[in-house]
Amino acid sequence: MRDMTSLSMLLGPAGLLRRHALALTLAGLAGVAASAATVALLARINAALHRPAGPLTEMVLAFTGLGLAMLAGRATASALSNRTGQAIIQELRLMLAQRILAAPLDALERYRTHRLVPVLTQDVGMVSGLCLSLPMTVVAASVVVGCVLWLAWLSWQLAVLVLSALALSLALQRWAQERAIVRFEAARSDEDALHKAWRTLGDGAKELRLSRSRRRQLLDGRIARHAADIARAQVQAGDLYALSFEASAALYFLLVALVFAAARLWQLPSEVAGGFVLALLYMKGSLDQVLGFLPFYARARVALGRVDELGSSFSNPESSSAEGTPPPLMHGIALQGVRYAYEAADGVAPFTLGPLDLQLRRGEILFIAGDNGAGKTTLLKLLTGLYRPQQGELLLDGRQVDDAGRDAYRQLFSPVLSDFHLFEELPDTDAPPAERDAAAQAALERLGLAHKLSVRAGRLSSTDLSTGQRKRLAMVHAWAEARPVMVFDEWAADQDPAFRTRFYREFLPALREHGHTLVVISHDERYFDVADRVLVMDGGRLQETAVN
Structure with a gap:
């Protein structure tokens, strides 16, 4: 058999x-x-x-x-x-x-x-x-x-x-x-x-x-x-x-x-x-x-x-199509009654997220805070369409994102996740190659990486950098994609004080001015005033907190 x-x-x-x-x-x-x-x-x-x-x-x-x-x-x-x-x-x-x-x-x-x-x-x-x-x-x-x-x-x-x-x-x-x-x-x-x-x-x-x-x-x-x-x-x-x-x-x-x-x-x-x-x-x-x-x-x-x-x-693939134009983001993204539970392991009760509701408005800066293990990264995976909700709905401009449109929906996001992978090639965009390389080189200058590496024909000369520098390079990729929603999972955690301040006070406002919607996981309470809203994740549940 x-x-x-x-x-x-x-x-x-x-x-x-x-x-x-x-x-x-x-x-x-x-x-x-x-x-x-x-x-x-x-x-x-x-x-x-x-x-x-x-x-x-x-x-x-x-x-x-x-x-x-x-x-x-x-x-x-x-x-x-x-x-x-x-x-x-x-x-x-x-x-x-x-x-x-x-x-x-x-x-x-x-x-x-x-x-x-x-x-x-x-x-x-x-x-x-x-x-x-x-x-x-x-x-x-x-x-x-x-x-x-x-x-x-x-x-x-x-x-x-x-x-x-x-x-x-x-x-x-x-x-x-x-x-x-x-x-x-x-x-x-x-x-x-x-x-x-x-x-x-x-x-x-x-x-x-x-x-x-x-x-x-x-x-x-x-x-x-x-x-x-x-x-x-x-x-x-x-x-x-x-x-x-x-x-x-x-x-x-x-x-x-x-x-x-x-x-x-x-x-x-x-x-x-x-x-x-x-x-x-x-x-x-x-x-x-x-x-x-x-x-x-x-x-x-x-x-x-x-x-x-x-x-x-992996014989049960996602039914989403890899073809099709990404949908426009007109008003916002919502999670309604969303729940996700991990599988139990060794008799330990599984972690469960939700049910929760979340509204992400176009053009806002949303901070999400919470202790380690509270479910913040899982929330991002649900919000970006990487996980399919086990219960509830994911909505784009009031319309449900179904399985067939999930891959197109994901193309709205440029993420820098906590466990990110750093690619040596820049992502393909509609910009001409020379313009794309010039924009990436400018981003390297802005992030203090131009003395470490360069861009040629869409390829980075090196990725052999420190942890903080690798995160900056990951931001270069996100900037190159320039998608409507940008997601940063503890980006500033490995940065020196100067770059941490620049991230919150300079980079995030500049990205919003260029029309991006921003979702940031952060523990830096002294920079919470940069956000339009701050949500706190606790035990798989969300609650809004006041912004000083």
């Missing part, structure tokens, strides 16, 4: 392999033709060894023709399978990226980055290898099948002996695979935990250097333990496959001796015994390729399950 679920992304009704069925079929047919030419060539060689040689010209032409047919078939199968495999990989990566971009933000946040990145790198790479190696493995399997059919034509008794040995070999590999897959799955789970530890190495670099105990906890308690668990599981799985593979190899050469003994016992012609030995020795390489594919498939099956899990987690 797990196999079918994992393979649904490839083999399902809309699976990637099915969309390339024609190319894969042609590759398979080319492989079968190559296999037929191979078997015919083996039959010719066997006949030449045990019968009087015919005309030399005829023999050379036959050998040359069959050799070229074998070469052409295998080359065609290889070229088609390689192109198809690369196309499947490209589609898989694009499909996952589209699903992630279309997924609701809260679903993406629940999945966690330390689980997401290994899937997009390690697991997709493993599935890519599966797509590339599968067609040629099928060709190798067709060579084995073709040889067995020829052997059955030579002697069904010996063919039964060969099939029995092959069945035993496959049973050994299946036995190893069922036990190895459990270890591969355990190793893959440890990979997620190890990737989380890798992130800690970078994110907590300063704290780790200031604390020996934390370094020991991370290195010995997490990295060393998970690395050892992964190595142990991989070694155990590898040992199982090595044991079964070597046992199969020993069985195979024993089979050659049994063929000689059985042929003599049953008084079969030397041509039959010679044909069997010739075919067995030739198809050993193809059989090894098939058996060698099994441990890779076991790893790829685990990876495919993770990729399919990721695809399933």
